Amino acid sequence: MEKSYNKHVPHLPKHLLQYVVDQNYKHYTAIDQAVWRYVMRQNINYLPSVCHGSYIDGLKKTGLSVDSIPSMYGMTRILKDIGWYAVAVDGFIPPTVFMEFQAHNVLVIAADIRQIDHIGYTPAPDILHEAAGHAPIIADEKYSNYLKKFGEIGSKAFSSAKDLELFNAIRELSILKEAPGIDQNTIKKSEDRVLNLQLAINNLSEMARIRNLHWWTVEYGLIGDLTNPKIYGAGLLSSISESVNCLSNKVKKIAYDINAADIVFDITKEQPQLFVASDFNHLNKVLDDFSETMAFKKGGDYAVELAIGSKSVSTCEFNSGIQVSGIFNELIKVKKKGVYLKTHGPTALSYKGKEIRNHGIHYHSDGFGAPIGVISNIKDINSYKQKLNEELEIKYDSGIVIKGKLIDFIENDRQDIMLLSLKHCSVVLYQKDLKPIVLFDPSWGIFDLIIGHQIISAYPSPADRASFPMEKINLTSQTIQVEATTDHKNLEKLYLKIRKMRLENTFKEEEVQNILNELITSYKEDWLLSLEICELSKDKNINIYDKSYRNLMSYLSLNPENKQLIIDGLKILK
Numbered sequence: 001m002e003k004s005y006n007k008h009v010p011h012l013p014k015h016l017l018q019y020v021v022d023q024n025y026k027h028y029t030a031i032d033q034a035v036w037r038y039v040m041r042q043n044i045n046y047l048p049s050v051c052h053g054s055y056i057d058g059l060k061k062t063g064l065s066v067d068s069i070p071s072m073y074g075m076t077r078i079l080k081d082i083g084w085y086a087v088a089v090d091g092f093i094p095p096t097v098f099m100e101f102q103a104h105n106v107l108v109i110a111a112d113i114r115q116i117d118h119i120g121y122t123p124a125p126d127i128l129h130e131a132a133g134h135a136p137i138i139a140d141e142k143y144s145n146y147l148k149k150f151g152e153i154g155s156k157a158f159s160s161a162k163d164l165e166l167f168n169a170i171r172e173l174s175i176l177k178e179a180p181g182i183d184q185n186t187i188k189k190s191e192d193r194v195l196n197l198q199l200a201i202n203n204l205s206e207m208a209r210i211r212n213l214h215w216w217t218v219e220y221g222l223i224g225d226l227t228n229p230k231i232y233g234a235g236l237l238s239s240i241s242e243s244v245n246c247l248s249n250k251v252k253k254i255a256y257d258i259n260a261a262d263i264v265f266d267i268t269k270e271q272p273q274l275f276v277a278s279d280f281n282h283l284n285k286v287l288d289d290f291s292e293t294m295a296f297k298k299g300g301d302y303a304v305e306l307a308i309g310s311k312s313v314s315t316c317e318f319n320s321g322i323q324v325s326g327i328f329n330e331l332i333k334v335k336k337k338g339v340y341l342k343t344h345g346p347t348a349l350s351y352k353g354k355e356i357r358n359h360g361i362h363y364h365s366d367g368f369g370a371p372i373g374v375i376s377n378i379k380d381i382n383s384y385k386q387k388l389n390e391e392l393e394i395k396y397d398s399g400i401v402i403k404g405k406l407i408d409f410i411e412n413d414r415q416d417i418m419l420l421s422l423k424h425c426s427v428v429l430y431q432k433d434l435k436p437i438v439l440f441d442p443s444w445g446i447f448d449l450i451i452g453h454q455i456i457s458a459y460p461s462p463a464d465r466a467s468f469p470m471e472k473i474n475l476t477s478q479t480i481q482v483e484a485t486t487d488h489k490n491l492e493k494l495y496l497k498i499r500k501m502r503l504e505n506t507f508k509e510e511e512v513q514n515i516l517n518e519l520i521t522s523y524k525e526d527w528l529l530s531l532e533i534c535e536l537s538k539d540k541n542i543n544i545y546d547k548s549y550r551n552l553m554s555y556l557s558l559n560p561e562n563k564q565l566i567i568d569g570l571k572i573l574k
Contacts, residue, residue: 009076009085009106015470016100023072023088023111030495032113033069034528038569039119039128040066042240045572050247052223052232054143058136067503069113070131079107082139091125092171095211096159096460102151107134114178116528120241120565123267124174133234134218142280143232150214150287156296156459157206158306158314166197170267177268191268198264206294206306209261213290216260217283222246222276226253229276240565242270256282258289296459301338303458304331315350315463316341318452320418323350323463324368326361332439334431339398340439341455342369348467349419349448351412355464356419359448369427369439370450373398381417381451384409392422394449399430400439404447420449491523498532507540516544520551527555527562531569538573 012020044066048056063078064070075086087101088111101108109130114122122129138144173190176182201208220236222229229247236243245251254260256275265271277283295303299317307314307328315325326347332340346361347368375381377395384392387406394402404425412418425447427440440447462468484492494515501507516533519526530552537544549570556566 009087012087012101012104012106013465015465016097016104016106018470018473019089019093019097019101019108020087021090021111025069025071027111028069028113029492030499031116031492031528033067033499034495034532035113035116035119036069036128036132037067038528038531039238039240040064040132041572042568043132043237043243046240046568047231047237047243050231050243051237052137052140052230054140055136055232055237058139061139062135064132064135069127072109075107075109075131075135079135079138082141082144084138084144086131086135092167092174094167095163095207096155096157099151099154099157102147103155104151105148107138109135112178115180116526118178119528121239121270122174122178124178126178129234129238133236133238137232137234137237140280143283146280146283146287147218149284150210150218153287153291153294154207154210154214155461156294157210158295158310158458158460159207160205160309161311162197162201163205163207166194166201169194169197173268194268195266198266204262204264208264210290210294212261212263212265213287215265216256216263216275217277220246220265220271220274221256221283222253222274223279224276226255226276229253240568245270246274256286258286260286261290296457299454299456299458301331301333301455303455304328304338304341307458307460310460312460313462313468314458314460316455317457317463318370318372318418318450319454319456320416320450320452321351321412322356322418322450322452323353324348324370324450325350325462325464325467326364326368329367332429332437334398334429337398338455339373339396339400340369340371340429343367346468348462348464349450350463350467351418353463355467356410359419360467364448368448370452371396371398371400371402371427371439372453372455373400374453375451382415384417384420392420400427401430402427402447402449404442407446416451418451420451422447422449487522491526491529494519494523495529495532498529498536502532502536507536509541509544512537512541512544516548516551520547524555527552527559527566528569530555531566534570535573 072086072088079086083105085106086109087106089108091110098108109127110125112126113128114126138147173194176187176190219233221233223232224230231237231243236246252273254273254275256277260275291297295306304316307316313325313327315323317323326343327345329344330342331338344367347364348361349356349359374397375394376397384406390406392404392406404422406420407423408421409417410419423446424442425440426442427447429437429439497515512533519529530548533548534545552566556563
């Protein structure tokens with residue numbers, strides 16, 4: 001079994017590697033290969049005139065074959081020349097995780113491929129969407145840089161509990177829609193759940209808003225002139241029907257700007273509007289503007305409150321450089337301004353992304369507290385270097401007073417004190433006409449005082465991943481694997497025989513005739529193999545071609561919903 005994560009991606013951290021699965025190339029059937037080939041041939045025939053110029057060039061650079069589903073190992077060997085890698089994953093993965101992969105220049109590719117019934121469009125991520133949609137366009141350097149930057153910024157976005165619930169609902173729906181044999185009532189219930197969850201979200205989180213930007217650019221973006229745009233979004237590039245419909249007047253075209261962050265999307269339907277960027281530099285400008293609104297850039301009380309609201313391990317960074325990582329649960333305010341933050345449970349202190357020695361989760365196992373603000377009774381904090389083992393009294397403008405014996409201090413790279421350790425320490429908040437609030441009692445042990453007057457950044461992960469145990473995958477739904485019926489396995493064999501003849505450039509007339517007869521007799525619901533037989537026999541046996549063509553027309557009369565797929569397939573026969 002081929003390993004999707006290979007020697008080219010050892011740089012990935014362990015918490016990401018756990019999402020990587022084996023591609024298991026032998027799992028793909030000849031029917032799967034025919035689906036890949038049909039979509040790729042349609043793309044190459046239609047897209048050159050309507051897509052961004054770098055897409056077709058990228059198909060060559062990334063080594064994608066029209067005739068065969070790519071292997072992850074083969075793609076990575078080629079992608080690494082442009083600074084990217086490929087790994088296989090199981091369908092939808094959490095947005096933050098997806099962004100982190102992107103920040104590491106890793107293209108995550110859903111290992112499965114859509115069924116024939118969904119050959120034109122599927123809401124589920126599949127290898128056609130990821131490999132044929134995303135991979136070619138990243139060969140463009142400007143776009144590649146945009147993707148990486150998007151991952152770096154997106155992985156700093158705070159999510160809400162509702163985001164996770166919606167993600168799990170969308171993942172379940174995508175699995176149900178792509179699994180064979182699922183009744184429509186089950187799918188309808190899942191669709192309703194997704195819709196209701198979307199409607200229930202009043203205030204979009206940072207992650208929800210940046211996911212909207214991702215959707216309207218990376219997945220469904222148009223570029224160029226507003227009246228005559230080109231396609232670059234992977235969702236459009238990999239959807240035969242939507243790549244055609246999106247350029248019609250039925251779909252509203254809107255100039256792309258930061259307001260797209262507030263426009264939600266529905267994965268189950270074709271999009272009623274799309275956004276047009278002038279060029280890839282335009283994408284970066286909007287992304288930069290959006291990042292300025294995020295907690296990791298804004299800091300302050302806004303950032304701390306998002307960390308508290310996330311109810312998960314986050315990091316708040318002081319202006320001195322110290323990073324506090326843990327589950328934040330309180331921000332005490334004076335005159336509507338945060339003056340003291342708290343975590344509960346295991347907490348770690350870091351500096352420049354590395355845990356400070358002796359300040360990990362085992363030492364700070366019961367939570368942590370830190371004042372925020374200006375010290376009012378001392379001008380130079382570094383003067384405390386001369387006061388080891390002396391009693392100190394430190395006063396803040398906020399009314400917080402700290403008293404204790406200095407037993408240690410830690411400096412930053414500039415040799416400025418960023419942490420004081422005091423024993424027999426009390427921390428009390430005094431406010432006029434109010435009862436004093438004890439924030440730390442001497443009986444609680446050593447008080448480690450972070451020096452810093454403001455929070456400059458906050459983001460939803462530990463500053464040092466090694467500080468906390470790795471959080472294991474917890475996906476609420478799994479891809480449904482259905483054992484193929486005997487009939488379906490036999491149909492796969494028929495597809496395989498035709499595929500082998502095409503790859504070997506042979507035409508076994510009697511065998512093709514027998515395959516066609518069996519197809520007409522036993523597999524009236526299949527159209528793609530008849531199309532492949534038409535292609536194989538067109539210049540070799542006109543009788544077989546005519547018979548297969550008539551079978552397609554007979555199928556079409558009973559299944560008009562697939563008319564365009566069949567007509568488009570016949571148009572490009574060699």
